[in-house]
Amino acid sequence: MQKLIAANWKMNKTFEESVSFIEEFKKIIKNKKNAEIVICVPFTLLSETKKILKGSDIKLGAQNMHFENSGAFTGEISPLMLKDSGCEYVIIGHSERREIFWEDDFLINKKVIAALNHGIKPILCIGENWEQRIREETEDVLENQLLKCLENVDSKKISDVIIAYEPIWAISKGDPNKKAATASDAEQSHLFIRKLLEGMYDEKMAKSIRIIYGGSMKPENAKELLSMRNIDGGLVGNASLDAKSFAEIVESA
Ligand code: PGA
Numbered sequence: 001m002q003k004l005i006a007a008n009w010k011m012n013k014t015f016e017e018s019v020s021f022i023e024e025f026k027k028i029i030k031n032k033k034n035a036e037i038v039i040c041v042p043f044t045l046l047s048e049t050k051k052i053l054k055g056s057d058i059k060l061g062a063q064n065m066h067f068e069n070s071g072a073f074t075g076e077i078s079p080l081m082l083k084d085s086g087c088e089y090v091i092i093g094h095s096e097r098r099e100i101f102w103e104d105d106f107l108i109n110k111k112v113i114a115a116l117n118h119g120i121k122p123i124l125c126i127g128e129n130w131e132q133r134i135r136e137e138t139e140d141v142l143e144n145q146l147l148k149c150l151e152n153v154d155s156k157k158i159s160d161v162i163i164a165y166e167p168i169w170a171i172s173k174g175d176p177n178k179k180a181a182t183a184s185d186a187e188q189s190h191l192f193i194r195k196l197l198e199g200m201y202d203e204k205m206a207k208s209i210r211i212i213y214g215g216s217m218k219p220e221n222a223k224e225l226l227s228m229r230n231i232d233g234g235l236v237g238n239a240s241l242d243a244k245s246f247a248e249i250v251e252s253a
Contacts, residue, residue, distance in 0.1 A: 001207075001208075001210065001232055002034075002035060002036050003034075003035040003036070003210075003226060003232055003233040003234075003253040004035065004036045004038065004162060004210050004212055004232060004233035004234075005035045005036070005037055005038070005212075005233050005234050005236065005246075005249060005250045005253055006037075006038040006039070006040055006061060006089065006091075006123060006162075006164075006212065006233070006234070006235050006236065007037075007038070007039045007040060007236055007240030007246055008040050008063065008091060008094070008214070008235055008236065008237045008240060009039070009040060009041050009042065009063075009237075009240060009241060010063070010096070010237060011042060012042075012241055013041070013042070013045065013241070015044075015045060015048060018041060018045045018048070018049060018052075019048075019052060021241075021242075021243050022039075022049065022052045022053065022058075022243075023052070024243035024244075025058075025243040025246060025247055026056055026058070028243060028244065028247040029058075029247050029250060029251075032250070032251070033057065034250070034251070034253055035233065035250050035253035036057075036059065036233075037057065037058045037059065037250055038058070038059045038060070038061045038088070038089045038123075039053075039058060039059070039060060039061065039240075040061035040062060040063050040089065040090075040091050040123075041060070041061070041062070041063075042063065043062060043063075043077055046060065046062060046082070046085035046086070046087060047085045047086070050085060050086035050087075059088045059089060060085070060086050060087050060088060060089070061087060061088065061089030061090060061091065061123070062077070062082050062085075062087050062089070062090045062091070063090070063091045063094065064077070064090070064091065064092070064094070064097060065077050065078065065079055065081075065082055065090050065092075065111060065114070065115065065120075066078050066079075066111070066114075067079070067107075067110040067111045067113070067114035068114075079114050079115055079117070079118040079120055080118065082118070082120055083118055083119070083120065087120060088120065088121060089120065089121045089122075089123055089162075090111075090115050090120050090121070090122055090123065091122075091123045091125065091164070091235070092108055092111045092112055092115060092122045092123065092124050092125070092149075093105075093108035093111070093112075093124055093125045093126070093145075093149060094125045094166075095125060095127060095129075095166060095168045095171065096171075099168075105144075105145055105148035105149050106148065108124070108148075108149045109148060109149050109150070109151050109152070109153075112124055112149055112150065112153060112161065113152065113153060116153065116154065116157045116160060116161070121160045121161070121162060122160075122161055122162070123162045123164050123212070123235060124149055124150075124161055124162065124163055124164065125164045125166050125214070125235070126141075126142055126145040126146055126149065126163065126164070126165060126166070126193075127141075127142070127145075127164075127165055127166040127167045127168050127214075127215070128141040128142065128167060128168065128169075129168040129169060130168070130169035133167070133169060138167075138189065139192055142165075142189065142192060142193060142196070143196055146163070146193065146196055146197075146200075147196075147200070150200065155201055155205065158201055158205055158208075158209060159205065159208040159209055161209060162209070162210045162211075162212060162233075163193055163197075163209060163210070163211045163212070164211075164212050164213070164214045164235040165186065165189050165190055165193060165211060165212070165213055165214070166213075166214035166215050166235065167181050167186075167189070167215050168215075169215075170215030170216050171214070171215050171216065171237065172215070172216045172237055172238040172239075174238055175238075176218070176238060176239075178216045179216060180213075180215050180216035180217055180218070180221050180225065181213070181215055183221075183224045183225050183227070183228050183231075184228075186213050186225060186228065186231060187228040187229065187230055187231060190211045190213070190228065190230035190231050191229075191230045193211050193230075194206055194207075194211060194230050197209055210232040210233055211230060211231070211232050212231070212232055212233035212234055212235050213225055213231050213233075213234055213235070214234060214235030214236070214237070216238070216239075217234040217235075217236045217239060217249060218236075218238075218239040218245065218249070219239065219245050219248035219249055219252070222234065222248070222249040222252040222253075223252040226252060226253050233253065234249060234253075236249055
């Protein structure tokens with residue numbers, strides 16, 4: 001299966017900064033087709049980024065959305081609006097949204113279903129925090145999140161879902177020196193998620209779902225992480241803000 005490398009720019013970059021990133025990134029990456037590349041930009045940059053990406057294979061993604069099509073939801077963005085801007089992917093349930101904006105699995109589930117209904121591929125984030133990890137609750141947390149967030153998801157659409165395993169304790173929060181999970185620890189969780197998906201669907205479907213890793217992925221560790229059997233790509237925050245380092249990660253896929 002082709003690896004998927006997604007940039008999560010979070011709340012970073014002005015219009016001019018995004019233009020110079022994309023111009024530089026396109027030059028470095030040229031027509032390399034070793035991985036599917038997605039750039040998840042802030043809402044304000046969606047339409048313009050779509051224009052600059054024209055003619056390349058790089059896909060556009062958003063970082064959140066509401067589950068309704070329209071209505072009295074001040075400050076929200078709907079799946080219709082994302083479609084309208086040329087979005088093909090959307091990050092759903094990122095730990096920063098769960099922690100800072102109180103999103104829960106119930107809400108995240110509604111968003112996953114809404115994205116799929118509009119033909120937008122959800123990048124569903126799950127992962128344990130440090131306290132849960134040292135209490136050895138990682139597997140319980142992953143199972144609980146996965147079951148709740150994928151409840152009532154049409155099995156015909158399940159291969160459009162991308163699961164991002166993001167151990168919260170490994171997320172850089174802008175610190176370039178933060179350590180990622182080791183490749184073998186990450187692989188263990190990915191394998192566990194794959195087994196869960198097999199139980200929820202079947203072996204063939206579970207194999208068709210991409211499980212990507214997020215949490216301080218950078219040029220120095222990407223090759224090792226991406227060489228693991230059940231790691232089908234990466235969701236890259238801090239290291240995706242620089243065109244050269246993001247390109248290096250794509251190249252190691
Ligand atoms: P990071 O962020 O690569 O900066 O750790 C990843 C993420 O939060 O998606």
